[in-house]
Amino acid sequence: MYNFFFLEVPEHLPFLLKGALVTIELSLISMILGTLLGFFLAIGRLSPRRVLRLPLDVFVEIIRDTPLIVQLLLIYFSLPEAGIVLSAFWAGIAGLTLNLAAYLSEVFRAAISAVDPGQKAAAISLGMSPVAVYRRVVIPQAGLACLPTLGGYFVALLKDCSLVSFISVNELLRHATIVISDTFDSMNTYIMVAIIYFVMSFVSARIIRQIEIRLTPSNRRGTITIPLTMDKEGAR
Amino acid sequence: MNAFSAPSSTPVLSVRQLRKSYAGNPVLKSVDLSVHQGEIACLIGPSGAGKSTILRCINFLEKPEAGEITFFGERLCSEDGNVFHTAPERALQAARARMPMVFQHFNLFSHRTVIENVMEGQIVVLRRHKDEARERARTCLARVGMLDRAEFYPDQLSGGQKQRVAIARALAMSPALILFDEPTSALDPGLVQEVQSVMRDLSAEGMTMLIVTHDMRLVKSIATTVHFCADGHILESGSPALLLHKTNPGRIRTFMAAAAH
Ligand SMILES: Nc1ncnc2c1ncn2[C@@H]1O[C@H](COP(=O)(O)OP(=O)(O)OP(=O)(O)O)[C@@H](O)[C@H]1O
Ligand SMILES: [Mg+2]
Numbered sequence: 314m315y316n317f318f319f320l321e322v323p324e325h326l327p328f329l330l331k332g333a334l335v336t337i338e339l340s341l342i343s344m345i346l347g348t349l350l351g352f353f354l355a356i357g358r359l360s361p362r363r364v365l366r367l368p369l370d371v372f373v374e375i376i377r378d379t380p381l382i383v384q385l386l387l388i389y390f391s392l393p394e395a396g397i398v399l400s401a402f403w404a405g406i407a408g409l410t411l412n413l414a415a416y417l418s419e420v421f422r423a424a425i426s427a428v429d430p431g432q433k434a435a436a437i438s439l440g441m442s443p444v445a446v447y448r449r450v451v452i453p454q455a456g457l458a459c460l461p462t463l464g465g466y467f468v469a470l471l472k473d474c475s476l477v478s479f480i481s482v483n484e485l486l487r488h489a490t491i492v493i494s495d496t497f498d499s500m501n502t503y504i505m506v507a508i509i510y511f512v513m514s515f516v517s518a519r520i521i522r523q524i525e526i527r528l529t530p531s532n533r534r535g536t537i538t539i540p541l542t543m544d545k546e547g548a549r
Numbered sequence: 550m551n552a553f554s555a556p557s558s559t560p561v562l563s564v565r566q567l568r569k570s571y572a573g574n575p576v577l578k579s580v581d582l583s584v585h586q587g588e589i590a591c592l593i594g595p596s597g598a599g600k601s602t603i604l605r606c607i608n609f610l611e612k613p614e615a616g617e618i619t620f621f622g623e624r625l626c627s628e629d630g631n632v633f634h635t636a637p638e639r640a641l642q643a644a645r646a647r648m649p650m651v652f653q654h655f656n657l658f659s660h661r662t663v664i665e666n667v668m669e670g671q672i673v674v675l676r677r678h679k680d681e682a683r684e685r686a687r688t689c690l691a692r693v694g695m696l697d698r699a700e701f702y703p704d705q706l707s708g709g710q711k712q713r714v715a716i717a718r719a720l721a722m723s724p725a726l727i728l729f730d731e732p733t734s735a736l737d738p739g740l741v742q743e744v745q746s747v748m749r750d751l752s753a754e755g756m757t758m759l760i761v762t763h764d765m766r767l768v769k770s771i772a773t774t775v776h777f778c779a780d781g782h783i784l785e786s787g788s789p790a791l792l793l794h795k796t797n798p799g800r801i802r803t804f805m806a807a808a809a810h
Contacts, residue, residue, distance in 0.1 A: 435656035438608055439670035439722060440646030442638070449673055453660050530660050530702050
């Protein structure tokens with residue numbers, strides 16, 4: 314008979330939530346580091362200098378063509394042999410960060426290349442330095458353009474964090490396996506885990522969407538998008 | 550002596566034997582041109598003649614290959630023997646800020662409001678304080694009749710309005726010279742007038758301008774000098790009356806007749 318999960322699992326819920334907290338930590342830290350690294354990768358890959366571009370292209374290609382789980386295993390189990398020992402948590406961060414950065418560098422590169430050359434020319438013709446053109450025109454516009462894609466990658470990252478359970482990081486999924494070894498109730502535990510992941514993803518997607526709306530110029534305060542008279546007509 | 554004589558003061562801008570090619574294909578073969586204080590110089594000529602390239606070389610959006618450009622007595626590029634020198638990037642930036650450009654497709658910063666567009670160069674390049682920049686932006690927007698749209702974003706404006714904002718953005722830099730590249734070509738016929746009228750106001754106020762245009766009505770109403778450009782050379786320079794006169798060379802007359810439509 315179906316064993317309703319509220320009977321067994323809830324006493325383990327705090328333990329699961331503690332794992333979820335680690336999942337959130339993992340994703341937030343790798344999100345920030347991955348975005349920064351991805352940005353610099355993109356800039357480097359847009360460089361006219363081949364010596365800079367080529368190794369970065371190769372790096373991104375390798376990351377994109379191997380599974381994240383293999384990268385994590387390599388970082389955690391193989392790097393120590395090369396003298397680099399990371400705790401499970403930081404090995405997880407490293408893997409997730411490198412992975413996200415590689416993918417985001419593609420997104421950023423495309424967004425930066427897509428910025429209107431006319432607006433860049435306008436900025437230059439006002440006397441801006443190349444750095445100022447980047448800072449004041451290219452980055453803000455490319456940033457806005459890739460916000461929706463960025464949101465998608467962040468939610469994907471949150472779910473990818475489950476993979477670091479394989480290198481013994483005590484996040485949500487690993488806590489779930491511990492609960493199961495205790496209760497033998499895999500079905501209800503996994504349902505609980507799925508619900509927690511769903512809530513985390515759903516909420517973060519909403520938050521990202523709100524940020525996106527807030528940052529889009531035409532949605533900002535004090536802007537008149539529709540002639541006021543028409544607005545009033547419509548309200549009646 | 551020519552029926553037309555240029556003002557005798559030292560020019561604001563002087564271009565000598567400017568050359569530029571794209572992928573080995575010569576676009577500017579040897580361009581000579583000068584613009585004096587208060588002059589409204591119009592650069593006309595057939596499509597592909599190299600007019601835009603001349604403007605883009607003058608403010609170094611494109612790098613010239615040879616020749617000399619002097620702006621307010623300062624050499625932006627020059628030739629020493631056979632060696633071509635370009636002024637340091639810093640000097641070029643300072644020069645650009647004093648000869649901003651108005652583009653055919655406006656090129657307003659789409660992520661900034663109208664007033665922010667006009668403040669941008671003042672804050673970033675001239676390092677003016679925000680309040681001062683805002684004050685000056687308001688004055689410039691009022692001059693082009695766009696103050697009431699100060700908080701709008703560019704995509705909420707008509708073409709004519711965008712171009713007027715672009716002119717205000719250039720004006721805000723307190724320029725010595727404004728470069729225009731076909732400022733009315735991308736506008737619906739009904740919107741050309743408002744931009745022309747702003748430009749006429751500027752000319753009446755003594756602003757020095759170098760205007761690339763196909764708009765002969767603008768040329769007739771505003772130009773003090775007309776340069777006819779074809780095949781990478783300035784073929785003829787003179788007053789508008791002279792260039793439009795019946796006795797001028799066949800090529801220019803044909804061009805003028807065609808452009809009058
Ligand atoms: N970036 C570029 N790369 C290669 N060729 C170019 C480039 N820019 C311009 N050209 C070529 O240089 C020539 C002159 O171009 P330019 O844009 O200066 O002409 P124009 O006189 O402004 O013409 P229009 O009246 O059509 O605007 C053209 O033949 C054009 O194809
Ligand atoms: Mg042109």
